[in-house]
Amino acid sequence: MAKIETNAKQPYWTPKRMARMAIFIALSAVGSFIKIPSPTGTVALDSLPGYFSVLAWGYLEGAIVISLGHMLTAATVGFPLSIPLHIIIAVMMIVWAIIFRWTSEKIHWIIGIVAATFFNGVAAPAAFIPIFGEGFFYAMLIPLIVASFVNIAIAGVANQIVKKAGYI
16 A cells, blocks of 8 residues: 655654653663762763763654653762752753754764763762852762763764664
């Protein structure tokens, strides 16, 4: 039977997209329990599904997954920096994911890994120096760089593998 093509625009919030986002948010929840030791206890492998989603399915889907992933991680340790500051961090995570995708598309995915690792691992704690001081910055620097690199590098490599296999 011939496929009938229509000009009707598909809605963004399809059941398939919602199910995929739910799966990746659940993976973020699992990653939120794989902690990298840090003073706040919020550094974990929660953002990997979000970074993968932003590469594979776009900015909005990735933004939702990565921001909820951070909030789930913060919730596992009782929002140690306060809920408002964790919301700010979740928004920062969205920005880093956008930088990751944009840099990966416009330059190279390895440069995207480096850029997103820098922003999430160095620029993010630096933004909180006025609130928490330099001690917080230096205490969070190594755990955040390590976790950022692991999350982002695995997401980048996984995306390349899945893309080459023709699954996305």
